[in-house]
Amino acid sequence: MISAAAIKDRAREAGFDACGIARADRLPRLARLSSWIDEGCAGEMTYLAESLDERLDPRVFLPTARSVISVACVYNSADAPAPAGAGARIARYARGEDYHDVMRRRLRAFVTWMAGKIPGLEALTCVDDGPVQERAFAEQAGLGWIGKNTCLISPTLGSWLVLGEMVTNADLPPDPPAVDQCGTCTRCLDACPTGAIVRPYTVDATRCLSYLTIEVRGAVAEPHRRAIRDEIFGCDICQDVCPWNRRAAASDDPAWQPRAAAQPSSILEWCRRPDDEWRALIRGSALRRAGLRRLRRSLAYAAASLAPSERAAALDALARHPSGGDGLVADAIAWARRVG
Numbered sequence: 001m002i003s004a005a006a007i008k009d010r011a012r013e014a015g016f017d018a019c020g021i022a023r024a025d026r027l028p029r030l031a032r033l034s035s036w037i038d039e040g041c042a043g044e045m046t047y048l049a050e051s052l053d054e055r056l057d058p059r060v061f062l063p064t065a066r067s068v069i070s071v072a073c074v075y076n077s078a079d080a081p082a083p084a085g086a087g088a089r090i091a092r093y094a095r096g097e098d099y100h101d102v103m104r105r106r107l108r109a110f111v112t113w114m115a116g117k118i119p120g121l122e123a124l125t126c127v128d129d130g131p132v133q134e135r136a137f138a139e140q141a142g143l144g145w146i147g148k149n150t151c152l153i154s155p156t157l158g159s160w161l162v163l164g165e166m167v168t169n170a171d172l173p174p175d176p177p178a179v180d181q182c183g184t185c186t187r188c189l190d191a192c193p194t195g196a197i198v199r200p201y202t203v204d205a206t207r208c209l210s211y212l213t214i215e216v217r218g219a220v221a222e223p224h225r226r227a228i229r230d231e232i233f234g235c236d237i238c239q240d241v242c243p244w245n246r247r248a249a250a251s252d253d254p255a256w257q258p259r260a261a262a263q264p265s266s267i268l269e270w271c272r273r274p275d276d277e278w279r280a281l282i283r284g285s286a287l288r289r290a291g292l293r294r295l296r297r298s299l300a301y302a303a304a305s306l307a308p309s310e311r312a313a314a315l316d317a318l319a320r321h322p323s324g325g326d327g328l329v330a331d332a333i334a335w336a337r338r339v340g
Helices: 004-013 028-038 052-056 099-117 134-140 187-191 209-214 222-228 267-272 275-282 291-303 308-320 327-339
Strands: 018-023 067-074 123-126 161-168 197-199 231-233
Touching: 004 018, 004 067, 004 099, 018 134, 028 052, 028 134, 067 099, 067 134, 099 123, 099 161, 134 161, 187 197, 209 222, 209 231, 209 291, 222 291, 222 327, 231 291, 267 291, 267 308, 275 291, 291 308, 291 327, 308 327
Parallel strands: none
Antiparallel strands: 018 067, 067 161, 123 161
């Protein structure tokens, strides 16, 4: 049997910054997942309930599963993050290549290598798109602990991490789980503009800006529209304020370097951006999850916070685009004109 050390060395060669191993068991941490869904905290993410049995036990996902190998990549680029108030922003993870594509390519190469070393290997992989609770297994594999903001926090790398998993029949020695080091800190709870972190270690997704700007397909509930401000795709606020990110690792991997068009800019400039420029930016990036209609919907909400003349110019620019007459975008524009 190949050693765990050799597997981790190969993971690093495949482009991952961290790798750990957990048993493919039901995890005590996931005991509250069902009640969290029942409380309505998952919002429109109905797929969580539909795959609940698999999420609670990876052996439902792969009956022969013995181990879960968790891998992580640091997506924080060497470029300094934009200061607050710089204008419209997209979450840091979405500024470079689509992490789904990058992680899948690397996991495929990783599995191919393992199959050559372990006869009869069975393995299924996930990158934020399968019925595996990534953070719970990454924590159990020692990659980091799940913080009060529910992000995985590594004591050496920080929390700017994208995760991937390999559920496998290989019987591998597990790593010790990570230890919670949040202590008494509540900076993430205090900074959340919508109070989505309703208590330590619990996020109500229906109030989270990441959920509101990415997952909600229709209009965002009015009480939360003003909070969007400059976070038009995702939100980094709870990670920006985390003390463990003061010295977070930065990557020079080309995959995670931000495209020029994805850098923070004024809301007005983003509202004026034509369709062809948007399509070029969205292509091959995580922005595909929201698409142009929802991005412009969020921009309209963000424009409501601008000074009157700039707000009018931004909303007029949005209305002139072909999508300006779309019901979702038009409704957002009308709301922003009304409340601004």
